[in-house]
Amino acid sequence: MLYTNLKHIESAAEHAQIINENENVMVICGRMGPMCIPVYGIAEELEEEYTHVKFCDMEFDNPESYIIRQLPEVRGFMGIPFTIYYKNGKVAKATSSIQTKTQVTAILDKEFASTVNA
Amino acid sequence: MNATNHYDAIVIGGGPAGLTAGIYLSRARLKTLILNEGTVGGQLVLTHEIANYPGVESISGYQLSNIMRKQAKSFGCDIKSNISIESLELEGEEKRITLSDGKIYTSDSIILSPGGRSRTLGVSGEDNFKGKGISYCATCDGDFFTDKEIVVVGGGNSALEEAVSLTKYARKVTIVHQFDHFQAFEHAVEEAWEHPKISFVMESTITAFYGGENLESVDIKNLKSGETRRFKTDGVFIFIGYIPNTEFLKEKLELNKWGEIVVKPDMATNIEGVYAAGDSTAKRFRQVTTAVSDGTIAALAASNFVHESKSKKKELIEI
Numbered sequence: 001m002l003y004t005n006l007k008h009i010e011s012a013a014e015h016a017q018i019i020n021e022n023e024n025v026m027v028i029c030g031r032m033g034p035m036c037i038p039v040y041g042i043a044e045e046l047e048e049e050y051t052h053v054k055f056c057d058m059e060f061d062n063p064e065s066y067i068i069r070q071l072p073e074v075r076g077f078m079g080i081p082f083t084i085y086y087k088n089g090k091v092a093k094a095t096s097s098i099q100t101k102t103q104v105t106a107i108l109d110k111e112f113a114s115t116v117n118a
Numbered sequence: 119m120n121a122t123n124h125y126d127a128i129v130i131g132g133g134p135a136g137l138t139a140g141i142y143l144s145r146a147r148l149k150t151l152i153l154n155e156g157t158v159g160g161q162l163v164l165t166h167e168i169a170n171y172p173g174v175e176s177i178s179g180y181q182l183s184n185i186m187r188k189q190a191k192s193f194g195c196d197i198k199s200n201i202s203i204e205s206l207e208l209e210g211e212e213k214r215i216t217l218s219d220g221k222i223y224t225s226d227s228i229i230l231s232p233g234g235r236s237r238t239l240g241v242s243g244e245d246n247f248k249g250k251g252i253s254y255c256a257t258c259d260g261d262f263f264t265d266k267e268i269v270v271v272g273g274g275n276s277a278l279e280e281a282v283s284l285t286k287y288a289r290k291v292t293i294v295h296q297f298d299h300f301q302a303f304e305h306a307v308e309e310a311w312e313h314p315k316i317s318f319v320m321e322s323t324i325t326a327f328y329g330g331e332n333l334e335s336v337d338i339k340n341l342k343s344g345e346t347r348r349f350k351t352d353g354v355f356i357f358i359g360y361i362p363n364t365e366f367l368k369e370k371l372e373l374n375k376w377g378e379i380v381v382k383p384d385m386a387t388n389i390e391g392v393y394a395a396g397d398s399t400a401k402r403f404r405q406v407t408t409a410v411s412d413g414t415i416a417a418l419a420a421s422n423f424v425h426e427s428k429s430k431k432k433e434l435i436e437i
Contacts, residue, residue, distance in 0.1 A: 003180055033258040034164035037180055041157030045200045076331045078262040078353065079249030097249025097259075101156075101200045 002057050003032060004040040006047075009058040012067040019086040022054040024112040029058045029068045030081025035098040039081050042101045046108070053112055085111050124224045125151045125196075126424045127417075128215060130206075131231035131363075132199055133160025134406050135396025137186035138413030139229045139420070144195035146421045151223060152190065153215065154199040155363070159183025160233040161397070162406055171406055182406075208370055208389050211427070226427055227420040230379060230387070231396040231413065232363040234404075239271065239356060243327030251333025251353045256280040259355075260287045266352035268292070269336065271324060273300040277357035278310045284355065285315040292351070294319045294338060324354065362398040374400045385416035391427070393420050 002008060009015045009027065019025050028043060030036030043055045058065050060080055068074065071091060074082050079097030085107055086092060092111040095103070127143045129136045132154030143150040157163055165179030174182070191197060202218040213228045236254050238244060244252060253259040260283065268288045270281040273295035279302075281291050293310065298321050300307045310316050319338060325346060326337040336354060339346040364377045372380040372388040378400035385393045395412035397404045 003178065003184075031258065032178065032180060034255050035253075035258045037163045038157045041159075041163070042200060076250060078251055078332065079253050079259045095249070097253070 001032075002030075002040070002059050004057055005044050006040060007054070007056040009056050010062070011064045015058065015064075015067050018054060018056060019089045022086075023088055024053040025056065025086040026053055026108070027056045027058055027068065027084045027086070028081045029065050029084070030060050033080065035079060036081040039083060039099055039104070042099070042104050045101070046105070050108055050112070053108060087111055123222060125149045126225065127151075127227045127229060127420050128153060128213065128223055128225040129229045129231060130203070130215070131155075131160065131233050131396065131398070132158040132187075132197060133231060133233045133396055133409060134162050134183070134186060135233070135409040135413035135416070136160070136229070136231035137183065137190050138410045139231065139395060139417040140190035140195040140197070141186065141193060142414055142417035143229075143421060144190060144193035146417075148421055148424060150194070151196045151198065151225070153201050153203070153217075153223070154197065155201060155203065155232070156199070158187050158197060158199045161235075161360075162409075165406075168406060179406075203366055206366060206370060208392050211391075213391065226424050227391045228393070229385075229413075229416045229420055230367065230392065230394040230398065231409075231416075232366075232398050234360040234362045234397045236356075237358045237361050239324055239358070241325055241327070243329075243333075247327050247329060247333040247354075250331065251329060251351075252327065253353065253355050254357070256284050256355055259353075260284050263288050263353045265289050267350070268353040268355060269294055269324070269349070269351045270355045270357065271295070272357035272359070273297060273302065274357065274359060275302045275306050276359075278302040278306040280355060280357055281316055282306075282309050282313055285313060288315070288353075291316045292319060292349075293317070294322050294324060296323050296341060297321065327354070360397070364398050376400075383415075384419040385412055386419060391420075391423055 047055050073091045073094040077096035083095045126148035127150050129139045129152045132152050140152045162179040162183045169176045204218045205216045207214040213225045215223045264287045267290040269292045271294050321342045322338050322340050324336045325339045328335045335350045338349045362377050379394040381394050381399050393416040395416040396409040
């Protein structure tokens, strides 16, 4: 169970639906651990500002998260969370382990264009 | 200065010390702002389970910090997180903080509670292989190293306890430590020494990380002989302690040689109207409860300072 205020993705089917119905999606796949929690916190902070991006999380230990763990883009990743940025249903960028707000916003601005309300 | 950007008190840092200060200040009807560079809750949110916080049998750090945040907000405290401080003026009656987005906040009083963070080695390649062989959390990433050979860096309790814990996954664990002895408790040292999967490289440090997509090897330098050798490894876990987040305070107020803020018993710093609380202050014990205590004392002292300053100003106007 992820105790965050983000949209929780519970199944592979829900994951597919979200990335297909939203142009820009950020999914953080992790646990409630020290490397993951700061990334959830950053996403929660950015939700209001980046209204054109759908921010979600998915529990790493949920068997359904195979949909993320099997992505070719995460091959070689050895640190959670696996954070995946989807543009029109395709992986635009993937990162491993803890990230700073600067790193996250740099990816959001590059892959999903600049924030509307900045 | 825009009145909406002026506060009675500004708290820098939103860990348990800062949140507690926010609760006390705002409950005392002082206009209060907490500015936090990272996630609200600080290192508290990183604690999986807290079982020794009086009055609460067991709770995750994340949940406890969320309750503290809600409490502070319920009393009217403003909280801005994931901000970045560009400049800070502590001297004088009006304290001034400029954020990197250009916003300026002023206040009569400041409480500094920036907390601390895990120390990194700061050597070549460390940033490149974070999450691709380098980790700072055994419980998070240990299972990625099943049947692999790994290195643990450090000699304190965290390093030795996590090294033992990582033997559940790894085929072999090599502890690299800069001294010829460990700082950890004796029982932790004994457990590591006696473990068949653990070996030791003492008086040594890692000076570089190498690999392609993932980490493949490190340079280990013997600090006594000066000799450096290349060492193949699948992963490195780094547990070399914490450092206070006080770089932005250098030459602005009194810090000790470890960069910790020097405080008086009422948590006052050497600058009038500026107080400090929590893990960034010079003290022996660092617990959630001690941070909460510091935050309470700092808030009460700051509250008193603000009220006295306002009374003095009022008297001067009346004269």
